[in-house]
């Protein structure tokens with residue numbers, strides 16, 4: 001019976017450690033913040049119904065394609081990523097699935113005043129204008145025109161966006177994902193010579209330099225961030241970086257909840273490939289310990305029976 005008592009004490013302390021100390025340590029390492037709601041409540045909706053046909057015309061006249069590609073509509077990028085980063089600090093993202101990635105209310109706000117929607121007012125002003133200009137309309141009712149552009153972007157967006165696409169278009173202009181061969185200037189092609197490799201690395205370094213001038217810091221490679229930060233943190237951080245890292249240079253990106261889950265799924269696919277395997281292994285390990293404990297107990301009984 002003494003052994004059972006000892007076992008009981010061991011279990012008790014394990015539970016105390018698990019439920020008492022672990023959450024405490026967690027709360028110390030990750031300060032508490034409100035979980036993401038993806039409602040973007042600071043943004044007032046336009047209250048207008050957009051017309052996608054008119055939106056297509058306005059989009060063509062608004063100059064968006066002077067900076068952005070829309071590959072699904074055969075509108076190529078006007079510059080290569082490095083040249084674009086020299087002009088704008090960062091390569092403007094492709095807009096093929098913008099209508100599916102971004103919250104419609106946010107999308108309207110970003111068209112009207114990007115720095116404000118992205119929560120970068122503290123970094124840009126008249127003396128240091130944001131690289132994407134505010135849209136002031138093409139002559140009609142501004143809010144109606146913005147609603148039309150949003151309707152157009154929604155009409156060309158695919159119903160379902162692949163996790164990798166979501167990452168590339170929403171994060172890939174600032175963040176590398178080296179474990180999946182994604183670089184801010186695009187995927188690294190297969191190289192045959194050291195010279196080609198060096199040229200690619202030079203372009204990458206130039207882009208990073210421009211990005212650093214623009215943001216003040218280099219965004220990290222996100223290959224392993226899903227492990228160091230975890231699902232919840234990344235999700236909440238994407239919804240509102242300022243809420244979690246005050247004064248951070250990372251803009252709010254305005255993704256819908258669904259698109260955010262796609263991005264996190266991609267980060268899990270890349271950074272935590274063994275997750276499923278590890279989780280399915282857990283119960284087996286427990287089972288092993290239980291069987292082992294039973295055997296040890298039986299063996300002990302047998303030994304002591306012979307002694308007495």
Ligand code: HEC
Pocket residue numbers: 062063064065066067068088090091092093095098102107110111118131132133135149170251252253254
């Ligand atoms: C002078 C170049 C330029 C023009 C013109 C321009 N953009 Fe942009 N746009 C940018 C840059 C640069 C970024 C990336 C900024 C960043 O990530 O900090 C951007 C980002 C965006 C984003 C992503 C926002 C986010 O939250 O990640 C959307 C959507 C967008 N632009 C739509 C448009 C639309 C629609 C138009 C036309 C009305 C337009 N842009 C015109 C340069 C431009």
Ligand code: HEC
Pocket residue numbers: 090167170171172173174175215217218219220222225229234237238245247248249250251253255263
């Ligand atoms: C316009 C550039 C830009 C875009 C777009 C962008 N980020 Fe960032 N991100 C940054 C910068 C800059 C930092 C470094 C912030 C700092 O150190 O304050 C950062 C930091 C991070 C971090 C680290 C936060 C931490 O706790 O240290 C994560 C995670 C992250 N970004 C995820 C994302 C994801 C996911 C997306 C796409 C949904 C994204 N970022 C889009 C610029 C960007």
